[in-house]
Amino acid sequence: xxxxxxxxxxxxxxxxxxxxxxxxxxxxxxxxxxxxxxxxxxxxxxxxxxxxxxxxxxxxxxxxxxxxxxxxxxxxxxxxxxxxxxxxxxxxxxxxxxxxxxxxxxxxxxxxxxxxxxxxxxxxxxxxxxxxxxxxxxxxxxxxxxxxxxxxxxxxxxxxxxxxxxxxxxxxxxxxxxxxxxxxxxxxxxxxxxxxxxxxxxxxxxxxxxxxxxxxxxxxxxxxxxxxxxxxxxxxxxxxxxxxxxxxxxxxxxxxxxxxxxxxxxxxxxxxxxxxxxxxxxxxxxxxxxxxxx
Amino acid sequence: xxxxxxxxxxxxxxxxxxxxxxxxxxxxxxxxxxxxxxxxxxxxxxxxxxxxxxxxxxxxxxxxxxxxxxxxxxxxxxxxxxxxxxxxxxxxxxxxxxxxxxxxxxxxxxxxxxxxxxxxxxxxxxxxxxxxxxxxxxxxxxxxxxxxxxxxxxxxxxxxxxxxxxxxxxxxxxxxxxxxxxxxxxxxxxxxxxxxxxxxxxxxxxxxxxxxxxxxxxxxxxxxxxxxxxxxxxxxxxxxxxxxxxxxxxxxxxxxxxxxxxxxxxxxxxxxxxxxxxxxxxxxxxxxxxxxxxxxxxxxxxxxxxxxxxxxxxxxxxxxxxxxxxxxxxxxxxxxxxxxxxxxxxxxxx
Numbered sequence: 001x002x003x004x005x006x007x008x009x010x011x012x013x014x015x016x017x018x019x020x021x022x023x024x025x026x027x028x029x030x031x032x033x034x035x036x037x038x039x040x041x042x043x044x045x046x047x048x049x050x051x052x053x054x055x056x057x058x059x060x061x062x063x064x065x066x067x068x069x070x071x072x073x074x075x076x077x078x079x080x081x082x083x084x085x086x087x088x089x090x091x092x093x094x095x096x097x098x099x100x101x102x103x104x105x106x107x108x109x110x111x112x113x114x115x116x117x118x119x120x121x122x123x124x125x126x127x128x129x130x131x132x133x134x135x136x137x138x139x140x141x142x143x144x145x146x147x148x149x150x151x152x153x154x155x156x157x158x159x160x161x162x163x164x165x166x167x168x169x170x171x172x173x174x175x176x177x178x179x180x181x182x183x184x185x186x187x188x189x190x191x192x193x194x195x196x197x198x199x200x201x202x203x204x205x206x207x208x209x210x211x212x213x214x215x216x217x218x219x220x221x222x223x224x225x226x227x228x229x230x231x232x233x234x235x236x237x238x239x240x241x242x243x244x245x246x247x248x249x250x251x252x253x254x255x256x257x258x259x260x261x262x263x264x265x266x267x268x269x270x271x272x273x274x275x276x277x278x279x280x281x282x283x284x285x286x287x288x289x290x291x292x293x294x
Numbered sequence: 295x296x297x298x299x300x301x302x303x304x305x306x307x308x309x310x311x312x313x314x315x316x317x318x319x320x321x322x323x324x325x326x327x328x329x330x331x332x333x334x335x336x337x338x339x340x341x342x343x344x345x346x347x348x349x350x351x352x353x354x355x356x357x358x359x360x361x362x363x364x365x366x367x368x369x370x371x372x373x374x375x376x377x378x379x380x381x382x383x384x385x386x387x388x389x390x391x392x393x394x395x396x397x398x399x400x401x402x403x404x405x406x407x408x409x410x411x412x413x414x415x416x417x418x419x420x421x422x423x424x425x426x427x428x429x430x431x432x433x434x435x436x437x438x439x440x441x442x443x444x445x446x447x448x449x450x451x452x453x454x455x456x457x458x459x460x461x462x463x464x465x466x467x468x469x470x471x472x473x474x475x476x477x478x479x480x481x482x483x484x485x486x487x488x489x490x491x492x493x494x495x496x497x498x499x500x501x502x503x504x505x506x507x508x509x510x511x512x513x514x515x516x517x518x519x520x521x522x523x524x525x526x527x528x529x530x531x532x533x534x535x536x537x538x539x540x541x542x543x544x545x546x547x548x549x550x551x552x553x554x555x556x557x558x559x560x561x562x563x564x565x566x567x568x569x570x571x572x573x574x575x576x577x578x579x580x581x582x583x584x585x586x587x588x589x590x591x592x593x594x595x596x597x598x599x600x601x602x603x604x605x606x607x608x609x610x611x612x613x614x615x616x617x618x619x620x621x622x623x624x625x626x627x628x629x630x631x632x633x634x635x636x637x638x639x640x641x642x643x644x
Contacts, residue, residue, distance in 0.1 A: 187380035190347045195394035195441070196368040205393070209384045 038267035089173030114171035122236030154245025180214035296358030523640030
C-alpha cells in the first residue's frame, strides 16, 4: 500500500524539503554547473582574460596520452581496491557471523578504520611505510629482504595506496556483508547442511547467491569510493607520484586545476567524472531493482 | 530405513541452561514418532540434535547402527522439513529438490527421474520451474516435502511443519504426511505442540515437558492411561478435569482403601462426565453437585463450564446441543472406572 502523510498546512511539505534542496543546490548543482561552464572556457596564464572555446578543452584532453594513462591507473587502482576490500570484508563477515566469543568487540574494532579521516589515514600509512623511518618499511627490508621504496618505485607506491584505501573501506563493506549474512535465515543454511552440502559448497551455492544484492550494491559503492573518495589518501601518501604512477582521474583533476592552474582542462575532466558517476548510479538503480534479486 | 535411538541425551547451553535433561527412547524402523509438548519443552532442540544442527552435550544418538554424535548433518543421511520450509529462495523448485542429490554427485538422469517422481507424487509438477516466492504456503510445504523424499533418507525429521498453514490446509496436509510416510515406510520424528496433530499422526507418542519425557506410548494408550497430571491435561481437549483431594476424601469417593493418606489428585475427562438433575444418586459411580457458569455450543457437542460445590471448576462435554442454562444446578456423574488417580504432586499415576 502507498504511504501517505497528511500535512496540516499546504506549505509545510515544501518547507520540510527546503533544507535538503538547498544543500543539494549549493553543494552539487551550483559547482556542477560551474564546472560545465568552466570546461568551455580558456584562461591566460595570469587569469586576466577568459575566452569561450567550446569543446577545445575536451579535444585537448582526449589527445593527451597522459589522460589515457590516468584512466588505466584509475582502473587498476579501483579494481584492486574493490576486489581486495570486498573479499577481505566478506571473509571477515563470514567469520563474525559465526557464534564466536568476543564477537561484539571484534565487530566494533573492525568498524573503527571507517571513522579515520582519509588524510589522517594517508599520513599514518605513509609514515609506517616511509622507506627510511617507517616501522613496516624497515621490517620489509630487514626481515623479508624487499627493496622497499615507494617513493621511487611506482608499483610499490600503487600497492601502498591500494592497501591503505582497502583498509579504510573494509569496515564499510564488512558492516553491509554482516547485515546481509544475518538476513539469511539460519534454517536455509541448515537445510543445505542436511542436504549434504559441506561448508565451502554451502557458501558458494547458498550464502553467496543470497548475498548477491548486497555484493552488487557494494561493488558500485566501492568503485565510486575508489574513484572519488581516495583523493585525500593519495594526496597525503604519494601526491600522485612517483612519476604519476598513482595519479587517478580525480587526483588529476585536482593536480591539473589547483596545482597546474589549468582550470578549463580540469573542469572538462570533472565533467567526464560526473558522467561516470551518473552512469554508475543509473546502473545501480536499474540492476538493484531488477536483475539482482532472487 | 533405520531405527533412531536416543540414550540419555542432554543439551546444556553455554551459561548452564539445561534444555534437554537426559532423554532415552527408541523409534523402531518405519515408525512415526511424534514429540509433543508445550513451547520451550526442548522438543525442537532434541529434533535439531538428531539432525545434527545442534551439538549434543552428552548421551548418544544412533541412526541405524551408527552413532551420529560427531557426524556432520550432511553425512547423517536424514531429511528435515522446517517450520518456515527453508526453501532456497534463489533456486527453482526443481533445483531445490535436486540440490541434495547433486551434492551427492548423483547421475543427472537419475536426479531427473527422482525429482519428477517426487513431483508427481506431491502433485507439484506444474511448479517445477517456479521460484519459491511465487508459491503459496501449501505449495511451499509440498516442495519442502519433495526435497525430503527425493533423497530416500534413513529418517524424516519434521519441525512443526504445519504450523504456518491455515486450519483447513493443515488438516489435509496432516493426512497427506501420514499417507506419504506409510507409502515410503521411512522412520520419522515429528515435532509439534498441537496435541491433535500428535494424536492423529503418531505410531508412538513422546510427551515432553521441561526437558524431560513425561510419557511414551501409543497415542490411545497415552490418552487412556496418562502417566502424570501434565500428560493428562496436555493430551485431550478440553483438558482433563483435575480435583485435588486431601486426607480420606479420595478413598471415600472411590471406595478404595489403597489411596495414600496425604491425598491424591483425581482426574476426570470432560467426555467421561454426564449431567444429572440435582440430587441424583451416585449410582455406584461418583456424583459432584455443581452450578453451571457458562455453556459453549459448538454444534455436535456442548461444553458446560461449572463450579463444584467443593470449589473446583469443571468442564463437562455433552453430545448435541441440549445443555442446562447458566445458573442452573446439576450433578456431574461418572463411573468409577473412568477416573484417573494421581499422586498428590501429580507426578505419578496410582
